[in-house]
Amino acid sequence: MSLALLQQVNCATPFLLLGWQPLEQGKATGLLLRVYLPHATAVTALSADGKKALGELTAVSGFDGVFELKLSKKRKVEAYILQVQAGNYQYQLFDPYQFKDEAYYAVHYVTSQPENLYRQLGAQLIELDIGTKKVPATRFAVYAPNASAVSVIGDMNSWDGRVHPMQRTECGHWVLVLPEVAQGVRYKYEIKDRHGHLLPHKADPMAFYAEQYPSHASLVFDHQHYQWQDSDWCNRKAINPLHSPISIYELQAGSWKRQNDNQPLSYRELAEQLIPYVLDMGYTHIELLPVMEHPFDGSWGYQPLGLFAPTSRFGNPDDFKYFVDKCHQAGIGVILDWVPAHFPEDGHGLARFDGSHLYEYEDPRRGWHPDWNSCIYDYGKGYVRQFLVASALFWLEHFHIDGLRVDAVASMLYWDYSRKEGEWIPNIDGGNHNYEAISFFRWFNTEVYSKYPKAMTIAEESTSFPMVSRPVDMGGLGFGFKWNMGWMNDSLRYISKDPAYRRYHHNDLTFSMVYAYNENFILPLSHDEVVHGKGSLLNKMPGDEWQQAANLRAYYAFMFAHPGKKLNFMGNEFAQGREWNHTQSLDWHLLGYDKHRGIQQLFRDLNQTYRRCAPLYELDYQHDGFSWLDHQDADNSTLSFLRRDSQGNTIYVVSNFTPVPRTDFLLGVEQPGDYEVILNTDSEYYWGSNYEVGSALHSIAMPYHGKAQHICLQLPPMATLYIRRKHQG
Incomplete structure (x- = not known):
């Protein structure tokens, strides 16, 4: 040679x-x-x-x-x-070229087990036995089967591609061990395609840590260093999330709260400031917009290129572990948004990684996403599937994550998603389902739940694709939960209408119960509803200042009473007036005003009421847990229903979505006795009118709403009430 x-x-x-x-x-x-x-x-x-x-x-x-x-x-x-x-x-x-066996060690163990990818490939810190000495080293391994040459470049060789050419293996991996290369060393791969043409320097697809613009360099990192303190959380008895209260605070780490110089908080600062707030507000979980490394701030993390690295914008991987650790010690679960649907074209990333379409579909009718100007993963390739599933398992293993919310599922399931006729290729049967993506989801969920049974997987799926949250062995995709985008769209459309016209759109609030038990739904009021010119939730509400606030309070309480787990984006809880902007902090100064402080207090009380009242969550996905009392009162824009737990305890819910009080409002109840209002969104504590509901709500033995008894109350304007029988178990 x-x-x-x-x-x-x-x-x-x-x-x-x-x-x-x-x-x-x-x-x-x-x-x-x-x-x-x-x-x-x-x-x-x-x-x-x-x-x-x-x-x-x-x-x-x-x-x-x-x-x-x-x-x-x-x-x-x-x-x-x-x-x-x-x-x-x-x-x-x-000399690294005396360590041939040590270099090949990596590919000996890259098998069908997806976690072996992040345990063997990338930059792995090892020790070499050299004579009587143990010498620290880093083993580099990267998959580039169509490259003609690959070199590892970085701080250790002044970024000179001549110094450390890597060895190609029969399976398409390139390997090399570099002695005395330790944690913190920056590196990339210099790759030539099959024709010998030099490609842009590539970051490591398996990098555990990365620099920001302009270098986008990968960094060697030791994941064995951090000492976890969350054993009580990890060893807790497994609970069934379907029968448990789940109230999720969705947030973007860089804009929840910022320092005085407008710099974002670090992971450790978030741990010190965010966790007490979440505890005080009564949420059960935090959901972070993607923290996987991404090149462009404006993508909010939804264009990731580092599926194995938390973004270094807020600290190093151990700092992120500290954040999760502190959440768990406080009893708060952590869910991450995860994006296996697409990736950006940035030169240092996965696009045409070895000169070929290694990670993405080659034909742009399958491999290019017109909505996001990004590449689509090729779910038909075994390595790509293994790479993506490995990423999911990585966050569960190394960062103790409690759940993954999978973004843009619908775009993966359908070949014609956001495409016109002639812009997509049908499947083998002539249809629009992507069988490869469907198979991928089933494998992904099987791997996650078999290895991490306490974890949750959540699909952001906006269509009526069947059995998204049903087990794989029943023919489903295997997700634990699915976002209820139908409920979100219908209910927001309704609540945005002038109350004078709501009578004509009453079905928007009731239709969700037609399909409520088809999936394990989460009700989302997410970041997507307060960006791209949509305005804030508060500004979606009609009417004057009082009516806007009252509308929002009544709507929030209706949401918490509706079957399904809950998710709200940061700022919703105190009715931020402007649209979310990722470059600045939430408007915390608004809490100096009674209106915003009152809505925040309502949110706090909603979470606490929800968590302590089993009827509001225990039977979310069973017909026995919900029953309409009256869903046909369109003329008055009222709704009434009950929620029930497995012990028969009942919460009655009634909403008035007009600014007109309803005097002597009759509500059917099942048992005789005295009843009490346990939550009233019109209370003065929430900046409401404090309209008198009635102090003595004693049942009358006269049938109403199909129940043997009823109570008579004064229903406040623009309000939702939770009512229960006194001394109920």
């Missing part, structure tokens, strides 16, 4: 040229030690302990930087150090 390939940076098999090589000397054989050091002027080989010289290497004529030492047949292969002279500088190094 020609030594010229080294100088051309086009050598795919450096182990056949460098390090110890057999040497034929006539009929006898000896050893040849060959090194390639482009900047060296002289090289001497020493024993691994540095105590004896093996010999001075001779420069090979015509091949600058190539040095050789010929040894007799009596000499044995042994570990060595190189003493290098480069101009006026002298230094020693362990």
Whole structure:
């Protein structure tokens, strides 16, 4: 093999040229030690302990930087150090090309188990046994089956692609061990395509840590260093989330609250400030917009390129672990938004990674997303599927994440998603379902729930695709939950109408119960509803200032009483008036005003009431947990229903979505006795009118709403009430 390939940076098999090589000397054989050091002027080989010289290497004529030492047949292969002279500088190094077996170790264990990808590939910190010494090192391994040459470049070699060419393996991985490369060293891969053309320097797809613009360099990181303190949380008894209260606070880490200079809080600062707030507000979970590394702030994390690295905008991976750890110690679950649907075209990323469409579909009718100007993963490729499932398992294993909310599921399920006729390719049966993505989801959910049974997977799926949250063995996709986008769209459309016209849109509030038990739904009022010109939730409400606030309060309480778990985006809880902007903090100064402080107090009380009243959550996904009392009072825009738990305890819910009080309003109840209002969104505590509901709500033995008893109350304007029988178990 020609030594010229080294100088051309086009050598795919450096182990056949460098390090110890057999040497034929006539009929006898000896050893040849060959090194390639482009900047060296002289090289001497020493024993691994540095105590004896093996010999001075001779420069090979015509091949600058190539040095050789010929040894007799009596000499044995042994570990060595190189003493290098480069101009006026002298230094020693362990030649990486003597560690062939250690380099190949990675690919011996990359099997069908997806977690082996992040345990073996990327930059793995290891120790080398060299003589009597243990030498720290980093093993690099990257998948680039269609490349003609790959070099690891970085701080360790002044970003010179000639210095450390990697060895190609039969399975398409490239490997190399670099001694004395430790945590914090920056690196990338220099890759040439199959035709020898140099590609933009690529970040490591398996990087655990990365720099921001402009370098986007990967960093070596040790995941074994952090000492977790959340054993009580991790060892807690498994609970069935379907029968548990789940109220999720969705937030973007960079804009929840900022410092005085408008810099975002770090992960550790978030832990100190966000967790007490979430505890005080009564949420059960935090859901973070994607923290996976991404190049563009304006994507909010939804265009990620580092599926194995928390963004370094807010700290290092251990800092993010600290945040999760503190959440768990406080009894708060952590859910991450995760994006296996698409990735951006940035040159340092996955697009045409080795010169081919390695990660993305080749045909743009399948591999290019017109909505987001991004590449779509090829779910038909085994490596891509393994890569994505490995990412999911990685966050569960290394960061103790409690759940993954999968973004843009609908875009993955349908070939014609957001495409016109002629812009997509049908499946083998002529339909629009992406069978490869469907198969991927089933494998993903099977892997997650089999290895992390306490975890949750949540689908953001906006269509009527069947059985999204049904088990795989029943023919479902296997998700634990699905966002109820239908409820969100219908209810927001209704509540945005002028009350005078709501009678004509009454079905928008009631239709959700027609399909409520088709899936395990989460009711989302997410970031998507307060961006891109949609305005804030408060500003969606009609009427004057009082009516807007009252509308919002009544709507929030209706949401908390409706079957399904709850999700609200940050700022909703105190009725932020402006649309969310990722470049600045929420408007916390609004809490100096009674209106916003009152709505925040309502949210606090809603969470606490929801969590302590089992009828509001225990039977979310069973017909026994809900019953209409009156869903046909369109003329008065009122709704009434009951929620029930497994013990028969009942909460009655009634909403008035007009500014007109309803006097002597009759509400059917099941049992005789005295009843009490446990939550009233019109209370003065919430900046309401404090309209008198009635102090004595004693049942009357006269049927109403199909119940044997009824109570009579004064129904406040623009309000939702929760009522229960006193002394109920």
